[in-house]
Amino acid sequence: MLCFMPGAAFVPALLVCWSSAAFIISYVIAVLGGHVEPLVPYISDTGTKPPESGIFGFMINISAFLGAATMYIRYLIVEKQNESSKFMSPSCNMIALCIGLLGCIGMGLVANFQELAVPSVHDGGALLAFVSGVVYITLQSIISFKSCPQWNSPCTCYVRMSVAAVSCIAVIPMIACASLISITKIDWIPGEKDYIYHFVSAICEWTVAFGFIFFFLTFIRDFQGVTLRISTEIHEDFR
Known part of the structure; x- marks a missing residue:
């Protein structure tokens, strides 16, 4: 079905579907x-023990790759639009791409270094992924407003900015409450020490994660008018 979407729309569509499935499948298996x-466990809690750990790591790695591909194509789209309209500095587009790619690297660290096995690397990757992701979607919202109304409708701009605002608000208590938790564990029981911090932080984490998914969902329409081509050339002087 995704292959028949016009233009390059299948890329963000696949990212949204795959990432949603990664979170939901891991959660269901971990709970069952x-x-x-x-x-409301942490997202990482649902990918810590086998068999869900293997599924989580595999799917999040692919999500990180799809995220990087989506961000790069978005960068190329904005670059082409800016060449004709001159609505922003090209450096802003490049900065947004670099920050977004940092978030994808963070996702890779989360996928490959499990929460209980290497907690410092896992937590660092999660922090990098969420903070970079929030900054990226905020910058993309600003870029959308700058290119409005020629390249984006006001409705799309306000939707993106709303999602970015909610994510920005949620990421602060997510980090603050997580830093107050005194023990690393996944089997939380209501009423025990630090449970309230875990509960608030986990709710905010899921909010930010699905905020990213909804944000990339808004890219689908933009990508419909883009054609991707792969050009292969053989140099005559290469033997």
Whole structure:
């Protein structure tokens, strides 16, 4: 179905579908296996123990790759639009891309260094992914407003800015409450020490994660008018 979408729209569409499936499948398997409590675990908690750990790592790695591909294509789109309209500095577009790619690297660290095995690297990757992601979607919202109304409708701009604002608001208590938790564990029970910090932080984490998904969902229409080509040339002097 995604392959028949016009232009390059299949790229952000696949990112949205794949990432949503990665979160939901890992959560369902972890809950059914009794590895986490069903009431708002951390996203990483649902990918810590086998068999869901393998599925989580595999799917998040692909999500990171699809995210990087989506961001790069978005960069090329904005670059072409800016060449004809001159609505912003090209450096702003490049900065947004670099920050977005940092977030994808963070996702890779989260996928490959599990929460209980290497907590410092895992937590650092998660922090990099969420903070870079929030900054990226905020910059993309600003870029959208600068290119409005020629390249984006006001409705799209306000939707993107709303999602970015919610994510920015949610990421602050997510980090603050997580820093107050005194122990690293996945089997949280309501009423125990630090549970309220875990609960608030986990709700905010899921909010930010699906905020990213909804944001990339708004890219689909923009990508419909883009054609991707791969050109192969063989140099005559190469033997």
